[in-house]
Amino acid sequence: MNKKEKEVTIYDIAKKLNISASTVSRGLNNDVTVKKETQKKVQSVAKQMGYRLNSLASNLRSKKSNTIGVIVPRLNSNFMADVIAGIEKVVNEGGYNLIISQSLETMEKEIINTETMFNNRVDGLLVSTTYNTNNIDHFEALIKKGVPVIFFDRVFDHTEWPTIRIDNFKAAYDATSHLIKQGSKNLFHISGNQTTNVYTDRFKGFKQALIDHHIIFDEANLLVTDLSTGSGEDVANYMLALPKLPDGVFSANDQCAVSCMQSLQKAGIKIPKDIAFVGFNNDTITKVIEPNLSTIDYKGSEMGEVAARVLINHLNGTDIKPAHSIILRSELLIRESSLRN
């Protein structure tokens, strides 16, 4: 390491200009109480001397890190990439830094990451919990200290802060109703981990749609999976072995729906004639699979932006803390084959 040149500090600038360090500090921070002329001089000399702010010192003094933390279960999904992009945009525009970590679906890591964020004195935290998170005690310390903790997508309701999410129940209800209106009577639901609001709500919506359309729900028609491509294939094989094929499937994500569709098609099943599908997420693949897959559209980037904005507005005192959860828009997109056969 060749850190030859010593760092230029405000004292160096002060000495050069024969003024005090405080004035330099004020000048650099565009403090209104400092003369315009002095300010200009300070800034130009700072630049000329190659001064750069030492955020480390500034942070210690002001007891603020100017940093927002994010903890998500996984970073490598389409949806989460959109969310993160949205968060980054707002956070960066707001002049904050963004610290990111993934819990890899283990609560243990979520707890450790939270502690690290806490020690780093993040000014606020945005969280989407793991499948296995069954309580939120590990965030209590932050909340007690007045550090905002805002949940999005996979949420835990807590009284202090609003949560940002979509209406999973209604989206699932609409998706299922669509299948029923198209003639499906024997419906299956492919779902994910049933400890998370996201998937339990989708399941509830599915069930309620059946009930409201006088279709009897059989517990065996709920297939709990990890929603992966592999699970889609498993589900297809499972269905093919059934005495009676389903005629409608609502999947809690697109990835699993598509791989299931592909496996069924390989076995000669016609979609949607034999089995109709609706997915969830509006992933790119829904417009590539033939026939195109109807799905629930909602914007990860919007979710990220809203979550970040709520947080930052609060930190800036620009906005009062919203009293209630924020429900973002989601919409059923109805698709069909884009090819003429």
Next chain:
Amino acid sequence: MNKKEKEVTIYDIAKKLNISASTVSRGLNNDVTVKKETQKKVQSVAKQMGYRLNSLASNLRSKKSNTIGVIVPRLNSNFMADVIAGIEKVVNEGGYNLIISQSLETMEKEIINTETMFNNRVDGLLVSTTYNTNNIDHFEALIKKGVPVIFFDRVFDHTEWPTIRIDNFKAAYDATSHLIKQGSKNLFHISGNQTTNVYTDRFKGFKQALIDHHIIFDEANLLVTDLSTGSGEDVANYMLALPKLPDGVFSANDQCAVSCMQSLQKAGIKIPKDIAFVGFNNDTITKVIEPNLSTIDYKGSEMGEVAARVLINHLNGTDIKPAHSIILRSELLIRESSLRN
């Protein structure tokens, strides 16, 4: 803000134990010079009093932020999500924090982000440059101060540090050769911005394959686009209007290839009979489109992990700095229809 309870500091612990703050500090950091017994006492009292390290102070003192910075052009792509996930994993395991920002393909923002990272005293920086980055002067300050700057994927060669990437030339050469071996004679290349190593190298590989197979290259057969879905459609329309259709297309990414294929198929073109395609990236969609798309596979997560590991090993002094660029493995995956027709 209700920060009622004051922060517990090492002085509070010291007072309670009637020892000095230095000893507490040493005890907390498992310093060997401190008695085992004292250490235990310190740590247990610390826990009991709810002490947490103030990284802000620690950072200032040690002039280290314990943080790695990442600057990428965009966060919301499949590939970049994988890269970030890989980086996060290694960085987190190494006990560092991860600050992330996106330059949104503008060099201006890249420069600002770099300065922010610099001010925040990141211990190292991982960068994939924008399309418009035509020099890397803005990283000089970091490098001069001994802060490692490591480029990946979209790289600029500089003498100080290795770059992490794949052999784009060879991958493109292989992809094109495959098309030629399958019978293509009139080949087109869909490429991206020609200021970036990634796309110029792929183009060079394409061209060289033609030359080596005695096929004359016509500049008109290079289509420079933004590689988006929309561009894929435009390219399809362009081709359909040509006096003579191409019979082979090598696209610099999958997304554009697939949308081009879809548009052509809508117009009645048979793939691969009329036109054969090869893409790049091994995106999920390549296994959904019919026929499945042959593509170049390489792992974003691996790239992220390797880049992060090189950096962290260096910071830990575990490893000497690699002298040369690191070329990661990439591979042509040959695919065809997965359906029986």
Next chain:
DNA sequence: CTGTTAGCGCCTTCAC
């Protein structure tokens, strides 16, 4: 409008 003073909480000499 500017200067003086006093830390933020920690860690690292240097003593003993």
Next chain:
DNA sequence: GTGAAGGCGCTAACAG
């Protein structure tokens, strides 16, 4: 093995 002292660079009172 432990303590005392000092300072990382900045900014927030408090004066004037």
